[in-house]
Amino acid sequence: MEAVTKLDVEAIRADFPILKRTIGDRTLAYLDSAATSQKPVQVVDAMRRFTEHSNANISRSVHTLGAEATEAYEGARARVAAFIGAPSADEVVFTKNSTEAINLLAYAFQNATLDPHADPRLRLAPGDEIVVTEMEHHANLIPWQQLAQRTGATLKWIGITDHGRLDLESVPDVITERTKLVSFTHVANLLGTVNPTSQITARAREVGALVGLDASQSVPHLPVNVAELGVDFIAFTGHKMLGPTGIGVLWAKADLLDAMPPFLTGGSMIKTVTMEQTTFADAPAKFEAGTPPIAEAVGLAAAVDYLDALGMENVRAHEKELAGYMLERLETVDGLAIIGPRVPIGRSATVSFTLEGVHPHDVGQVLDAEAVAVRVGHHCAKPTCDRFGVNATTRASAYVYNTHEEIDRLVDALGKVRKVFT
Amino acid sequence: MNLDELYQEVILDHYKHPRGAGLREPYEGESHQVNPTCGDEITLRVHVDGDKIGDVSYENVGCSISKASASVLYELVSGATVDDALARLAEFTELMNSKGQGEGDEETLEDAVAFAGVSKYPMRVKCALLGWMAFKDALVRAEASIPGRTDA
Numbered sequence: 001m002e003a004v005t006k007l008d009v010e011a012i013r014a015d016f017p018i019l020k021r022t023i024g025d026r027t028l029a030y031l032d033s034a035a036t037s038q039k040p041v042q043v044v045d046a047m048r049r050f051t052e053h054s055n056a057n058i059s060r061s062v063h064t065l066g067a068e069a070t071e072a073y074e075g076a077r078a079r080v081a082a083f084i085g086a087p088s089a090d091e092v093v094f095t096k097n098s099t100e101a102i103n104l105l106a107y108a109f110q111n112a113t114l115d116p117h118a119d120p121r122l123r124l125a126p127g128d129e130i131v132v133t134e135m136e137h138h139a140n141l142i143p144w145q146q147l148a149q150r151t152g153a154t155l156k157w158i159g160i161t162d163h164g165r166l167d168l169e170s171v172p173d174v175i176t177e178r179t180k181l182v183s184f185t186h187v188a189n190l191l192g193t194v195n196p197t198s199q200i201t202a203r204a205r206e207v208g209a210l211v212g213l214d215a216s217q218s219v220p221h222l223p224v225n226v227a228e229l230g231v232d233f234i235a236f237t238g239h240k241m242l243g244p245t246g247i248g249v250l251w252a253k254a255d256l257l258d259a260m261p262p263f264l265t266g267g268s269m270i271k272t273v274t275m276e277q278t279t280f281a282d283a284p285a286k287f288e289a290g291t292p293p294i295a296e297a298v299g300l301a302a303a304v305d306y307l308d309a310l311g312m313e314n315v316r317a318h319e320k321e322l323a324g325y326m327l328e329r330l331e332t333v334d335g336l337a338i339i340g341p342r343v344p345i346g347r348s349a350t351v352s353f354t355l356e357g358v359h360p361h362d363v364g365q366v367l368d369a370e371a372v373a374v375r376v377g378h379h380c381a382k383p384t385c386d387r388f389g390v391n392a393t394t395r396a397s398a399y400v401y402n403t404h405e406e407i408d409r410l411v412d413a414l415g416k417v418r419k420v421f422t
Numbered sequence: 423m424n425l426d427e428l429y430q431e432v433i434l435d436h437y438k439h440p441r442g443a444g445l446r447e448p449y450e451g452e453s454h455q456v457n458p459t460c461g462d463e464i465t466l467r468v469h470v471d472g473d474k475i476g477d478v479s480y481e482n483v484g485c486s487i488s489k490a491s492a493s494v495l496y497e498l499v500s501g502a503t504v505d506d507a508l509a510r511l512a513e514f515t516e517l518m519n520s521k522g523q524g525e526g527d528e529e530t531l532e533d534a535v536a537f538a539g540v541s542k543y544p545m546r547v548k549c550a551l552l553g554w555m556a557f558k559d560a561l562v563r564a565e566a567s568i569p570g571r572t573d574a
């Protein structure tokens with residue numbers, strides 16, 4: 001592990017012009033990075049430079065710009081692969097976002113199920129089981145729920161304890177010899193829980209199931225190394241890690257990608273085509289039909305460079321510190337109940353809470369009047385809300401550019417909320 | 423932004439002391455509406471009595487705007503003729519879609535004019551309309567269930 005140094009938050013903030021914005025007459029306090037992060041000038045500049053200087057379609061033209069664009073796009077793939085410790089850049093598939101990455105996988109299972117010659121690991125039948133958890137974002141729930149319904153497989157899930165942790169004791173019962181796939185969230189977007197992975201991956205291996213992570217909330221915030229994690233796939237999304245919208249990543253082991261039938265078909269994903277038949281390109285091209293998000297890939301690579309320069313261990317340490325401060329300060333607010341772990345251990349700097357007698361929509365509105373931006377609602381995790389008996393929560397989430405002062409402003413604004421509604 | 427403009431006294435009063443809350447019998451039409459972005463929900467029943475709205479009863483979870491709006495709805499349409507209730511629905515919907523331009527007619531909309539400020543906040547317009555959508559739907563169902571009233 002690299003030695004931890006403190007982030008220079010003032011210098012970081014200078015790279016994010018949006019943080020100087022005022023709402024009304026107050027400076028923005030952006031505490032909604034779990035929904036989407038802000039982008040540093042380095043990312044915007046890289047995309048602009050590419051668009052102004054090298055823009056062309058990739059892998060299609062022999063002209064200079066075409067070659068530069070292809071190099072930039074494939075260079076971004078290699079950059080992302082290195083960032084997550086992937087053994088080969090060919091294991092990195094660019095998608096639109098996490099949601100598409102997970103659907104790509106779910107449709108690979110579905111298409112394999114329809115093909116008697118497909119890899120048996122991917123073919124589902126009644127009695128087979130798919131396992132998720134009760135703390136999934138809908139993006140890692142609904143694709144599997146639908147896949148189960150279409151194939152006759154059974155969807156099962158690992159529950160949540162009252163403290164907002166996975167009920168790991170149930171793992172041996174939930175993951176069984178019939179389990180073919182386990183897909184679970186690395187860091188929960190509503191609860192902020194950082195899930196320990198080793199017990200679940202070990203159990204999945206024991207029963208011969210494929211196992212992977214929704215890493216949408218972990219890759220932006222912690223060092224993630226796919227080789228160390230020992231999983232078969234992870235999915236994440238560019239816009240939550242200082243990168244642009246419109247690009248996400250599916251990383252999967254080469255042998256799994258080889259076995260997977262394509263999801264979308266069309267241009268750029270073929271070897272040969274006749275009117276009757278098509279043979280597919282090797283991964284990753286097999287999964288990247290059509291013109292991909294090229295400038296966005298360039299932006300994502302710049303975001304990865306930015307995060308690497310900060311050092312992911314330092315990012316983690318900064319956020320752990322902010323999580324501790326946020327929890328401590330929020331606990332002082334009258335009538336506030338934290339939904340999720342109440343200690344800054346095994347948790348991210350994303351904290352959901354309810355305020356007695358005040359609906360989160362109203363909390364968010366009053367906070368906005370104080371220029372404090374948080375997210376309110378069910379956070380695309382309705383089953384998690386149900387588990388804790390709430391309809392919605394208010395969620396504050398911090399990232400590399402957030403300060404103690406912004407958390408103080410959140411807490412002060414929550415005091416104002418109480419004044420308006422009681 | 424001006425919080426007072428959004429959270430008018432009248433709105434906060436309806437929120438804290440909702441009128442006509444709770445589900446009651448009899449009723450001919452019931453509707454359940456959900457705001458998928460925030461999870462707010464309402465179940466609303468309509469009892470039609472001749473050409474009048476005999477009662478509107480409801481149970482809801484939601485923010486101050488959606489709860490106050492249901493309370494105001496109850497006051498406006500309960501006891502009104504079906505035609506008047508539909509006219510209020512049209513007026514209120516128009517006010518909510520006015521993007522801050524409408525003021526609303528206090529003669530007809532009464533307390534509901536306090537929602538004029540809400541129309542400036544696109545994220546909250548849906549909250550204000552949730553109960554009214556339920557009313558519209560429940561009324562259609564009620565009319566459909568009454569023999570000889572399928573023309574409405």
Ligand SMILES: Cc1ncc(COP(=O)(O)O)c(C=O)c1O
Nearest residue numbers: 097098099137139189216217237
């Ligand atoms: C845990 C988790 N998974 C998946 C997603 C979906 O990401 P996207 O909307 O970029 O596909 C999100 C973000 O909203 C998330 O927090």
